[in-house]
Amino acid sequence: MSWVSVCRYQALLPERGVCALVDGRQVAVFRTYDGALHAIGNLDPFSGAHVLSRGIVGTRAGEPTVASPLHKQVFSLVSGECLDEPGVTVPVYSIRVEDGLVQVSSVRAGTEPVREPALVPMSV
């Protein structure tokens, strides 16, 4: 598994996403309120536009989510499933923090999101 560093952990705003280019793929990277990281495909399958990183981050029944900024379909940040339209999913990528750097795996994986190591400060 190859990891690509995309930015410093501290550059991520809580509950907001950014987009990273990882081996030619657009990956939406999110930091949730509790400090956890998630990475899913940036392509909104409903509109065909690469925009999911610009959606509003929240929760549905406790599960971290992002809503497409175009037509507001909600996706799980954990499974990539669309919670409003069963059967539609976006890819989920492995993500971790190494030396304060956020790293995304170019390989799709269904692993649990990675919590940042204790040495990384919680606040930006």
Place this chain on the structure above:
Amino acid sequence: MSRIVVVGYGPTAHRFVETLRERGSGGRVTVIGEEPRPAYDRVALTSYLGGTSVEDLTYPVPEGTVTRLGGRVTAIDREARTVTLADGSAEPYDVLVLATGSSPFVPPVPGAEHAHVYRTIDDLDAIRLAAKDATEGVVVGGGLLGLEAADALRGLGLRTHIVEMSPWLMPRQVDEGGGAVLKGHIEALGLSVHAGAGVQEIVVGEQGVVTGLRKPDGTLIDAQIVVFSAGIRPRDELARDGGLEVGRRGGIVVDAGMRTSDPSIYAIGECALVGGPEKGMVYGLVGPCFTMAEVAADRITGGGASFEGADMSTKLKLLGVEVAQFGAMDGALDVTYMDPVGGVYKRLFISDDARTLLGGICVGDASPYSSLRPFVGKPLPAAPSDLLFTGSGAELDLPDDAQVCSCNNVSAGAVRVAIVDKGCADVPGIKACTRAGSTCGSCVPMLKQLLERSGVELSKALCEHFAYSRAELYDIVRVRGITTFSELITAHGQGRGCDICKPAVASILASLHNGHVLEGERAALQDTNDHFLANIQKNGTYSVVPRIPGGEITPDKLIVIGEVARDFGLYTKITGGQRIDLFGARVEQLPQIWRRLVEAGFESGHAYGKALRTVKSCVGSTWCRYGVQDSVGLAIALELRYRGLRAPHKLKSAVSGCARECAEARSKDFGIIATENGWNLYVGGNGGFKPRHADLLANDLSTDELIRTIDRFVMFYIRTADRLQRTAAWLESLDGGLGYLRQVIIDDSLGICAELDAQMRHHVSTYEDEWRATISDPEKLGRFVSFVNAPGVPDPSIVFETERDQIKPVNRPEVALQ
């Protein structure tokens, strides 16, 4: 196929044709109306003088109806089954319906030919014209219509007198005690009441100019206008000449099926006499007339409905005074509540065993009307004194046969059926299904109560994270002084929010505190449009709309917009709001574009925000030969005042410089139309999916008064509306509607106006341009990158092709699901 001809085109005729169509009758229907326009709402006639247009008052012509407007029928040939018109043409019928209405009664006194009457749009036009040269006016008749006419004269700025033959006003609706209280209210408004007085003559000077009205005791009331509103006479002359039976004192005799003495001819409305030639009755209220129309339509389509008399209960607000009467006006026992200080009079009539409610009279506070009218003839639901004091009757359970809506004769049972069996879950649903509440609206509180009692609970929760409505959250944030989303959701919600509650809370925080929308944690609450201060388009690019206040722009600034669009390769389009929209900008281009625009003096147009968008204007008195005020100047002032103000939904406005209304102000959330004396303010308009003409809130305002009223309107909307509820829907859902809105923001009935004013002052004094602040803040600029790890690389998925010499997004159906 039978040919139905209706003679007369007033509200009753309209209701008849409408009912016929609802029953699926496909036959040919011809309506012949004397007036040059289709039927209009006569109940709301006075609002015409306040600025409501004829179009707004006019009922839509039901589909498939042939109308002959301005056509007067002169004869009925029952043998040939035709009616003859004044132009000599004839209209054949199989079924003839007479809905000829009534004419105002004008007593045969000298000079009466110089007096006005109050019934049609043309009558009102004539009164308005005469009022231009008048300072005083007299209305003869102190009944319901007389007071309505008096209100109109007062509204035209005349010192107004009311002359009533009976010893007190509104003798048909109230007793002597109620009349005294009513007189107090009306005199307090500056009107003079001459009760127990008749008319000797209308004094007419040279060239037929009215100078006064002389009473039988010889005293003279100076007046330049006299309006007769002293009762109506059924227009039965056609029927009489055609040999149909008419009553001794007028009215076309009909049976319970509304059929005249000729089985092919029906008569409905104010021209019909129900109950026999001697003892019959002519009904002059809209409710019974509508029922007659429905009965006739039912009979003609093969039904067996009959008209069983009608409830003559009345509730109205005249000259700002509530007056109501229901059931009988006497009884063995009665209980009276009288408060001469507050101007309230309430009296209930009760059977001799003190168990059955017979009727009641209210002046100054009509709340018992809605709650108690359905109990007429039924056991008293509580002790009479409690009923009079509490008045609201909210605790009362209505029997199924109790009539809730008297205008449309709808029972509590029928409303319950609509709720339970037909799934109506709100008042508009019940209105559509049963018609209850759709005419005068006085029973709407009862409909709400029936909804609540039926267990229909409309969840007001914003989303799964907050159990509160937007208005409640607004109050929580305001009262507790909350400044962050985290603080709010920790104390008053659950989870971490979503795309529904976060932008709503962001808007509330912005309305109350007016900081930068991208400051600190607030950045995470914003929808993508507010986050990038631009409007996202289908391919993930954004559009840019610089503010062009009032649509006025210098050539130099226009050139800058053109140069920016050319240099960044943007698609350019003129918007409906008199601005220019630049499409196809990638996120990383937005700061570069705005640096150029800000440098040239442009500000954010907030096209992306739930905020004031644009104040459109016509060119106004500066250039236009018709303009009466400077509409452009006002539009610019308003746009600069309210720019950036975050609201539950977008706000649009427009200013027209004269009554021609070229700026389409009445389709806006608040629209202003210039008058010779100032400005008329209209609120609650909407274009879009469900168009709505704005309602006249106040007229002839000075610029200061106008701005103060708009300040309060907007702030009260922000405080109380639901999420994404435009002012049109908000106004329709407001309990008490426009009247209540006036009480709150003009009369300050809630005592909040000072607070609303202060909030607007705060907004105006703390406004800053979001884009100017953003381009000078490196932290905020950090988000405007395509890729966090490759900020200089444009998103390769964004591809354009060319159409009509401009870019357009390439559709990528191969990746889209729908």
